[in-house]
Amino acid sequence: MNASDLASLFRFVLVRTSHPGNIGSAARAIRTMGFTRLELVAPQRFPDREADALAANAVQVLAEAGVHGTLVDGLAGTSFALGLSARRRGVNLPELSPREGATQALAAAARGEHVALLFGNERTGLENEELATCHAMVRIPSVEDFSSLNLAQAVQVMAYELRLAMLGDALPEPPPERDEPPADAAQMERFYTHLGETLDDIDFHKGREPTTIMLRLRKLFQRVQPDQRELRVLHGILADAQRMAMLARAASASPRPTQGVQVNQAEPD
Ligand code: SAH
Numbered sequence: 119m120n121a122s123d124l125a126s127l128f129r130f131v132l133v134r135t136s137h138p139g140n141i142g143s144a145a146r147a148i149r150t151m152g153f154t155r156l157e158l159v160a161p162q163r164f165p166d167r168e169a170d171a172l173a174a175n176a177v178q179v180l181a182e183a184g185v186h187g188t189l190v191d192g193l194a195g196t197s198f199a200l201g202l203s204a205r206r207r208g209v210n211l212p213e214l215s216p217r218e219g220a221t222q223a224l225a226a227a228a229r230g231e232h233v234a235l236l237f238g239n240e241r242t243g244l245e246n247e248e249l250a251t252c253h254a255m256v257r258i259p260s261v262e263d264f265s266s267l268n269l270a271q272a273v274q275v276m277a278y279e280l281r282l283a284m285l286g287d288a289l290p291e292p293p294p295e296r297d298e299p300p301a302d303a304a305q306m307e308r309f310y311t312h313l314g315e316t317l318d319d320i321d322f323h324k325g326r327e328p329t330t331i332m333l334r335l336r337k338l339f340q341r342v343q344p345d346q347r348e349l350r351v352l353h354g355i356l357a358d359a360q361r362m363a364m365l366a367r368a369a370s371a372s373p374r375p376t377q378g379v380q381v382n383q384a385e386p387d
Contacts, residue, residue, distance in 0.1 A: 119228065121152070121284060127227040128280065129155040130273055131192045131199075133248055134239040138163045142172030142180065143270030144237075149176035151277035152284070156183040157234075159192040172270075189248055192234075193303035197343070198226035199234040201244050201252035202276060204266040209246050209333060211255040211340075219256035220279035231300060235276055240269050250336045251303060253343065298345035309349055310336060316356040319363040 130148050135141055141164055145156055156179055158164055164185060173180050186192040193199060200219045201211070214222065223233045236252060238244035243266075249255060258267060258275050267275070301309070314332060317323060323331070344352065 125152045131157045131236045133159045135161045138166035138169035139172045140269040142169035144273040145173040145176040145179040147274035148277045151281040157192040196232040196234040197300040199252040201236045201249040209249045216279040220283040224283045298347045301349045
């Protein structure tokens with residue numbers, strides 16, 4: 119893969135950006151490092167003259183930027199994501215330096231995967247649910263008592279590290295091709311929804327608040343990065359668990375256990 123093919127696999131995803139000037143500056147920042155793909159999730163103001171002004175000659179990046187209502191849409195087709203955050207969050211993801219993050223992101227791109235770099239809102243940063251879509255967190259090692267960089271400057275640091283990694287001789291050896299493509303962000307979301315419904319169906323939470331355990335489970339599956347076939351097997355298992363829960367409910371509701379209960383056999387794979 120040549121350098122521009124490789125660069126085209128990266129997208130910079132700005133989430134809930136308040137200031138259009140930051141969007142323009144981020145466009146310029148990535149363009150100088152050879153990247154062109156900007157995805158905007160629920161920007162407060164876009165398009166906007168301030169964004170154009172600060173993009174300078176990178177207006178093309180803005181013209182081609184995707185604008186999305188939800189993060190999952192902004193991540194469509196990606197299977198590896200890094201969340202940039204100044205603060206350690208409750209999500210407890212592996213924390214990488216920008217250099218380590220760039221190396222891992224480049225390794226994923228060298229396998230042909232689409233990679234997302236996520237940047238949060240200027241004031242509030244990335245929410246836990248947003249970080250939970252990522253495979254690792256990257257923290258730029260700023261000083262403790264003033265840790266938050268300007269959004270576009272954080273974008274610049276990460277784009278620069280990626281560029282350095284790509285210029286380095288040590289382009290990671292492409293690992294052996296996977297025989298199945300990794301699940302993308304939307305497929306993972308569908309799986310988490312199914313998992314959540316199943317845990318409800320089998321009364322796993324028993325009245326406890328499900329948020330923390332769901333974030334832990336996400337972390338587990340994000341770490342494993344299942345491929346599409348593995349995800350189909352997991353869906354099959356969940357569907358069977360749901361079917362058994364339905365049978366159990368029917369049995370406890372009726373003296374004659376399974377009579378009259380119509381069950382659709384799930385197709386695991
Ligand atoms: N108060 C927010 C800061 C938001 S700054 C917070 O604590 O998260 C806007 C965005 O720039 C952040 O969401 C993050 O994506 C990026 N950013 C700023 N400083 C950073 C740092 N030191 N390390 C990594 N990302 C940083």
